[in-house]
Amino acid sequence: QVQLVESGGGLVQAGGSLRLSCAASGRTFSNYAMGWFRQAPGKEREFVAASSRSGTSTYYAGSVKGRFTISSDNAKNTVYLQMNSLKPEDTAVYYCAARSSGDPFRIRSYDYWGQGTQVTVSS
Numbered sequence: 001q002v003q004l005v006e007s008g009g010g011l012v013q014a015g016g017s018l019r020l021s022c023a024a025s026g027r028t029f030s031n032y033a034m035g036w037f038r039q040a041p042g043k044e045r046e047f048v049a050a051s052s053r054s055g056t057s058t059y060y061a062g063s064v065k066g067r068f069t070i071s072s073d074n075a076k077n078t079v080y081l082q083m084n085s086l087k088p089e090d091t092a093v094y095y096c097a098a099r100s101s102g103d104p105f106r107i108r109s110y111d112y113w114g115q116g117t118q119v120t121v122s123s
Contacts, residue, residue, distance in 0.1 A: 018119060051079070
């Protein structure tokens with residue numbers, strides 16, 4: 001089992017920045033590749049960003065590429081999502097997730113999920 005706890009969400013004005021954190025506990029963090037997803041009210045959960053197990057490869061949704069950055073600190077068992085130039089359409093609950101294998105873009109590839117953290121971007 002892997003337990004994931006997100007933090008760092010909040011209310012920010014358009015153009016601002018936030019950094020989300022996801023702390024992992026349980027099985028060895030380095031055995032898993034990590035991803036971030038989000039879900040806005042009335043919409044399906046969607047892919048935001050992911051990294052490979054080694055962290056050497058990263059993947060981004062087109063809507064966030066160039067604005068968001070995924071990174072990790074294996075010593076702290078934590079993955080981050082740095083979000084810059086935020087837009088009102090980025091408003092959603094953000095979830096981190098861990099996968100042992102599979103397509104990083106697909107929800108079903110992920111074995112463990114956090115409880116989510118709310119990000120609200122005001123215009």
